[in-house]
Amino acid sequence: MAVDKRVKDATAALEGVADGMRVMVSGFGDAGMPNALIDALIERGPKDLTLIVTGAGMNGSRLAMLFEAKMIAKVICSAARGRDGLTEMERQWKAGKVELELVPQGTFAERIRAAGAGIPAFFTPVSYGTPIGAGKDVREFEGRKYVMEHWLKGDVALLRAERGDRFGNLQYHGAQANFGPAMATAATLTVVEVKDLLAEGAIPPQQVGTPGIYVNHILALPDLRR
Amino acid sequence: MAVDKRVKDATAALEGVADGMRVMVSGFGDAGMPNALIDALIERGPKDLTLIVTGAGMNGSRLAMLFEAKMIAKVICSAARGRDGLTEMERQWKAGKVELELVPQGTFAERIRAAGAGIPAFFTPVSYGTPIGAGKDVREFEGRKYVMEHWLKGDVALLRAERGDRFGNLQYHGAQANFGPAMATAATLTVVEVKDLLAEGAIPPQQVGTPGIYVNHILALPDLRR
């Protein structure tokens, strides 16, 4: 038998994604944003999701459509504000319909990495003495104060990468990697859309950005930009 | 002016390495082992060093020569035993002349990574309930017990990589990366020997294993195997 993580379509790839799940989405701007999988998620329509993404969605983006479809109960992100005008996320947040957990971007990245690496908590100097650090466990190391942060896990991670193979190995292009490699390690189910999907192990071993062990479903999907 | 981290020889590369320093050495077996730099370190001859390396040296290895030269006061490692017969390190340890801190290999890796990433401490399930975990801070997360581990910093890191450029960017080959990339981030002074050293930025940006920001001195040196 041969390991083969390719699935026939986005519907099959998202099988098992259900109400109330924590959904991680890779991408920083459009680079690494799994737009086609987000479309498929909207079509599937699970509700009460916790969305874990670094930027929670400009107007007109597919992430904004998740809010328009009223699928999101909570957002964990480091930027919850669009550039132009109030976003649908902001409207729902102001109306008390969406809960918001704002996390400094580096802490956001490290908490996800920690989840994948079996580290339930770690200390960081970031946010100490600020409103974000209020109420957190504080500890001093070598004369400096640090706050304790917990790992951040997902039920599902949706990723975009450039190339993939049937083993689930991924190769990223440009600034596409950003949060994807960490999210793939932190979620129970990792689903990836790629531009090029190959049957054989076509990515040189040294250039694998995410090893296949972290990937469950992979499929070739068009690169949909906003 | 142009960033240029190339130095003329190993003597220049090790300038400033002094008695009592914490010296990290990359390598797992001979892959990634900076044998030429270790030779240069022996020639320089600083004493009372703390050696931080995953395996503390088989008989006949250059690491063993560091002990023969009586340069080492303490070893922090995850394997302190050679395969064939008592090593010089073991003899000095049994004679009370060398202190030994044994660290599980994954904790060793993670402590070094933490030092480079500004994380003074983190929790790991590894070593809880064992002699290695005795006396460490224990904390429960989600019903499981974890011990707290601290970052592990170096004054100097000696690395071997395959290719480098004048910016200090490194590319690793095979299983050469192992502990080098983390050590480069965790030491004040990082010195690297490479097989091929190029003036221009010759490593494709996506294939840089260690970005030049972490490297101070780089030079082309022969690949000396045991």
Added chain:
Amino acid sequence: MKLLDRKQMAWRAAQDIADGMYVNLGLGMPMTAANYTPRDRDVFYQTENGILGLGPSATTETKDLDLVAPGGTFVTLREGAALFTSVDAFAMMRGGHLDLTLLGGYQVSASGDLANWDTVGSDRAPLIGGAMDLAVGAKQVWVIMDHTTRDGEPRLVKICTYPLTATGTVNRVYTNMAVVDVTAEGFVAREIIDGMSVADLQAATGAPIVATSNCRVLTAPTIA
């Protein structure tokens, strides 16, 4: 007495970015400083999304849809650039490896506290991004901002009234009136614009400010 405009402020800060530095520039005015760094200096610009060695903005020909700066602009890479993950980018910041970050700000206190991530009473959702990590992690933290609010309220203050980004980490502030170091003794002006006295500057500043004996005139070319 003519206050510096935003381009001049960015220009002035850019003159202090030294050869060989690894630097992260915040969104907005800080980012424009890259345009004014003297040509003979070899600087590596880092970004939150995993780039070390940002090149000039992309043209239609060089544009790569996946090579963007955090602000969303298409960029290129310089020689010797490296690409990595955001986990690695923030480890680089938090670990103290960047020589410098230049950030925008709302307030800086005399003890080096920075407030730059939210404004009280805004009707918008909060935005934080990577500012906290940068303000805590970089070896040097410089802030670029107007010396006062539009209403003339000082932005250099005894104690910040806006939500804090980080405590005690700002080293220097570039304003439209002065270049101010944050020292153990508080604010110290290194340069003041032509025609402004130390007393004038003090009037626009919310905490005691002194000038060094060699305090110079802050000048910047007019930039179109």
Added chain:
Amino acid sequence: MKLLDRKQMAWRAAQDIADGMYVNLGLGMPMTAANYTPRDRDVFYQTENGILGLGPSATTETKDLDLVAPGGTFVTLREGAALFTSVDAFAMMRGGHLDLTLLGGYQVSASGDLANWDTVGSDRAPLIGGAMDLAVGAKQVWVIMDHTTRDGEPRLVKICTYPLTATGTVNRVYTNMAVVDVTAEGFVAREIIDGMSVADLQAATGAPIVATSNCRVLTAPTIA
């Protein structure tokens, strides 16, 4: 009644390594299990030094000095292999991503504690390597060891007397006498070698051991 030899023990363990598994094999006997995994199974072997997808041992022609297994042998890569750092290799272990680790052992307790990293009274310096991370992190932890010491002392015990590697994580033990699961109720024999009764096995075991109703005969081919 003939005890299994070391190759037979490795062979028996190898039969349970399932198709598609990600597996780390400890040094020594565990590593040899890779030679006996049925050919139709597609297994990814991982190593502490940053390989996922270990291929067969290298020949003189395929040997690459930098491609070694943790034990020092020169190896090759299989199709679909990935290379990374030891930080990443251990994050993979600790994070619970490996399906299985097969380790050597000195003692396993009825509650799944493992002692495999040091022997009391040795005149050698301690050796620990990656065993603790593997024993704590892998989804399944299997141990392969003789059922008793050379002196006939049980290695499957109530409470380990040797220094512990991890607590409560061993799922199964392959010995030269039996295949034993570690369950919430203690040791349960799934297979016992031909000619050995449950009472015989109990006599060689330091804690209560029961046999399942469908307990089979443990057989393995003779391997040259």
